[in-house]
Structure formats: C-alpha cells, structure tokens
Amino acid sequence: MTAITLYPLDKTKLLTHISFAVIFASIIPAINPDFPLYFSERIRFVTYLALAGMALVYIHTLVLYPILILEKNRRKYRLYLFGVLFLYLLVGIHLGLLLLTREGQGKNDFLLVRSFAPLDSEQAIWIFLFPLFFLLPITFLSHIYSLLIYREKVLLKLLEFIGNVIVVFLLFVLLAIVDGGVMFMILAIILAVFYCNAFYATPLLIDEKNIKKYLLVLLALCSCYYISSITYGWNVGAVGRGERFVAFLFILTGVLFISLVLSFIYGYIRLRLKAKEQLLNLKIGAKESELKLLKSQVNPHFLFNALNTLYASSIQENASKTADSITQLANLIRYMQEDINKDFISLERETKYLQDYIKIQEARCAIPPHVELKFEHIDDYQISPGIFIPFVENAFKYGVNPKGESELLVSVVCQENTIHFECSNTYDANFEVFHREQGFGIGIKNVKERLQLVYPDKHSIDIDKRDDMFIVNIKINTSNT
C-alpha cells in the first residue's frame, strides 16, 4: 500500500516486474539436480545466494525504502534493514554449511543434508566471508534500484559517476593489455587534465566568462602535464634523445589536444544540462509561488475574521437568523478548506456539516422542503470526509423544488461498527435541475472511487429510483480502520 502510493504501477512497469519474476522462477528448476542442466554444487550455492539477494533487493525497494521516504523514520528503516541483512547472512551461512559438509560425498543435492560434518578453520572463514562479500553488491544494487524508482534526479548524478568510473577502469585495463602497465602514470596524468578541464576550467569560460582566468588555468594544466609526463617518461626510459624525444613530444601533444577537446565537450554538455534543469526548477518554483499567491488571495483567516465581524453586527441588530446562517456558512467553508483534505474526521463533525449545508440550502428555497434528519449513535465513529455530502447536494440539485412541495430525509445510524447512511428525496421525473451550480463538486463517481479506496470490500452503495423517490443507501463497515 505504501509503496504503491509512491510508485503507481502502470502496465509497462507491471510487465517488467512480472518478466523479472518469471526469469527468477525459471532459474529455480534450472538449478534443480534432477533437471537436465547440471550445475556444480558451488555454482548452485552461489545461485541460491543471488536469488536470496534479489529477494532482498525487492524487499528493500518495496517495503523498507518507503519507510524512509513516506514515514521519514530513519531509525525504523535502519532497524528493519539490519534485520533483513542479518537474516540474509544467516541464510547464506546455513547454505554454505550445507554445501561444505556434503561436498565430494557423492549425493549431489546439498539441500537434503540433515547432519553436519565438522569444519576446518579455513572452511569456516570461507562460509562467513562469502555471504558477507555478497552483501556488498546486493546493498549497492538495491539502493540504486530504489533510487531508480523513487528519485530520478539523484540517480542521474549516480549514473554519471558510475559511467566515469567504468570508463576510467576500462582505459586502465586496455592500457594494461596493450603495454603491460608501463604507461599507467601517464594515463593518470591525462585523466587528471581531462577532469580538471571538464569540471573546473570549462565552467570558468562558459559560466563566468572569465577568459583570463581560464587561459591561466589551462596554461598551468598544460605545463604540469608536460613536466610530469616528461619526467616520468624519462624515468621509465620511454623517452630518448634527439628524434625520439621529438616523437614523444609529438604524441604527448596529440593526446593532450584530444583530451582537452573531449573534456571541453563533456564539460560544456554538463553545464548545458545543468542550466536546463535549473531553468525547469525555476519555472516550477514560479508556478508554486503563483499558486501560493492565488491561495493567499482568498486568505481563510481574513475570511473567518470578516465573517465574525458580520456575526457581531447581526447579533447587535438582533438578526438571529442571519447570525445563524453566518456561522453555518463559516463552518461549511472551514470544512471545504480544511477537513475535506484529512483522511478521517469524526462522524459527529461530518453530520454537523450535513446539517449546516441543509440549513443554508433550505434558507434559499421559497417553499422550504420538508426535511427530516436522524442521527443516532454517531459518537466515537470516524469517517473519511465528503462521502455523504454529494448525495444531499444532488437532492437539492434535482429533487428539491424551491417553488413547490418536496421532501428530504437524511439519516445516519451506527450500529456494531457499521455506519448506515440513507438519503431519500422526492424526485421529479422531468429531471429538472433546480440548482445548477457546482457546490462541492465531488460527484458520485468520485464518491464510489473514494469508498473503494478507503473501505475496500467493506462498503455497499445502493442507488434506487422508484416512483417519485430517489433513495441512496450506503453501508460502511468501520472495523479495523
């Protein structure tokens, strides 16, 4: 539930997860000893560990990480994480024990072992260290996976970092294969120049437009590069005299040129992307402040204080009906501004709003409808706000004829953890709309969705049109909510 609110599933996401699950499930028969494909017991041990690790990745992403983001409860998250990791370690050690004690004893399913043979110290260390070693990539992977799902921005930086690490690693491997590692130092120097230019020098030129400083830094970089590579080359004996020295310098300069150009392009692209993101953030910020401004224009506190002043004037003028209407209106506005956004409010308040709404609507009718209200045993009950109001609203919209006789019955009765709401009103077959405005605008379709979301399998809704009556029955079971 918590993970789903953070990460709403659509079809493609669901398909990806299901295919992942199918792949994992297919590994399990593949490592079964009876299956045609035979794996050695060590490989099966590792596969089991990896499977448990994948389970851990999923548990972390779907259960633990939401605790961190939604509940912001770092302690709970850590506690659970350590619990799960510890469990994983136990499983790994157990699997290792099973494997080692049976290795080379003929029967080739180590999971069937029931008794352990004594271990020597080397084996014991291996058993403990192996799952522990496995934990590193798994925690890393699960963190990246969680970031991938919940926080895309952080991920981009991480991906850039990992990409750089991989490229640098590959370069070193390539060099090791080509010349056996003699030139490692030179590569390191070139990389230093590359990153200095990309991260430090290029922003000087593009962002700050400080050409003098840029050239100075570039000059310093180049001289450092030449001095250190020539000294190093001399020491390893890669640099000779005369023509060989010129050739070395030539290669050095070529490499420098390429690395400077590439790093400039890299730095430039980075800066552009960053500027774009900043612009986007600015736009979002502007939209947000616009929204805030809009909200402050209808500052509720101003409104309530103003209504209070009106209330005072009306009681001073002995206009008690006006005074009552003002408090009812204030209650309704407060309801729309505050309570409607809460998860649950007390049923008593909800019914109070129903009453206030009915009274205000009644006051607007030339011939008020005959209204019957029944609220019984509603203390101690909570309800998701806004479920009943649309029906009463509709009753006034379609059912209550302001110029003729009409009837409205609203009842909320609670019994044994069940809230029973009934709203019935006279109903004109000609379907004339008397009050056209939107009002709360929640709508019956939304009410149904809300009921399904908040009280799944715990409610019934029954809408009945018979003769000249429109009857709505809602029953909500509130146990365990």
Add this chain to the structure above:
Amino acid sequence: MMTAIAIDDEPKAIDVIRFHVSKIPTLSLIAHFHEPEEAMNFLRSNPVDLIFLDINMPYFSGLEMLQQLQIQPNVIFTTAYSEFALESYDYNAVDYLLKPFEFDRFKLAVDKAEERIESQRKQQLFFFIKDGFKNIKVRFDDILFIKGSGNYLDIQTDHKVYSPRMTFVEMLNQLPPSDFVRVHQSYIVNIHYIDKIEDNHIFIGSHKISISSSYREVFFKRLRIE
C-alpha cells in the same frame, strides 16, 4: 459565579463574547482588552477565573502572553486559526473556539470551564500561613478581608487577625478569584461577607473599607451593580 476577561484586538470580536456572556447568568465579564499588555497589568492585581483569548494579535500573540504570565489561568482560545489547536493543549487550554462561534458552542466551552474551576475550588478550600514558627491553616471562607501593610498582611477572620509576612500580590495569586476582589491598593475583600456599600465604602460587620477609584469599576461590574 465565575469571573472572566476577554482579550481580542478586534472590537467586534469582543462584542460577540460580551453578547454570549450576557446570556450566561453564572459568568460575568469584568473587563476586556484590545492589547495583551493591558490585560497582563490588570491580571497582576485582579486574578480571574477564566480568560477568553485571541491568539493572533498585531504586536503580541495570545500564546506569548500566556508564556509570560506567572500563573496558569484557565483559558478559552477564540481564534480564526485552526492550526494552533494542537499547540493550545500545551497551555492546558479549556477549549478552542473557532470564529465565528455560535452561542451553543460557546456555552459548551463555558460549561467545561465551570467544571474545571469547580474541581479546582474543591481542591483548594484553605491554605497555610506562617506565624512565627507555626503553620496555621486558614479556610478561605473564614476570611472577611485582607489588608496589606508593607511586607505584612492582616488577614481578618471572624474572630481573629493573622499577620503573616507575605506580599499582597503573593496573597492575591493564592485566593480563589471568584470569591475575592480587590477594592483598594491594600484591600482585598471576600464578596460573600459584604453587608452594604455606601458612598465608596464597603461595610463588613463593624469594619469600614474604602473603595479606591481605580478598582471601583471592576468591583461594581463584578457584583453586577450598575
């Protein structure tokens, strides 16, 4: 009988409270203020049972005022801001009224206050005073009046005068505000023993106590004498 004051920067808001209070015979609003500072000065010499307090006022919020008061009074918050409701519990508030509030809701809050004040009163029927090396118990309803003289007080009961070393303000904060009222720079009287009031003088048995002009208005309001 309970005494109350109201604090709100908006006069109309005070009007609403005055109107509601006028419909409750057991409650009398002895003063109202537009600024918390004035109210604090008033409270220093006139303890009351109940305070109706607005939270959001221009210079000095109601919550700040409560922090600065040395006593913890019974408070009913009256405000347009619902977001202080949780914080108000820290101040042991009796209730939290959201403006505009109708009489029924107001009455509910006052009933709650009455219940609390009643139980506070039951807990506190007497106090002890130091007289030399002895601690002497004095019942509040035995006290006729109290006269301050320097660092000493004269507590006059039916048959005896106690003279503990105590300041006037210390004494004032211990007395139940519903029974005692200050009438003079150095006099507090128990309203139940007042026999008659004549020409700025109170008569309690054979004692004659003068009412000073600065306390006169509150005193008469308190006794509901126009």
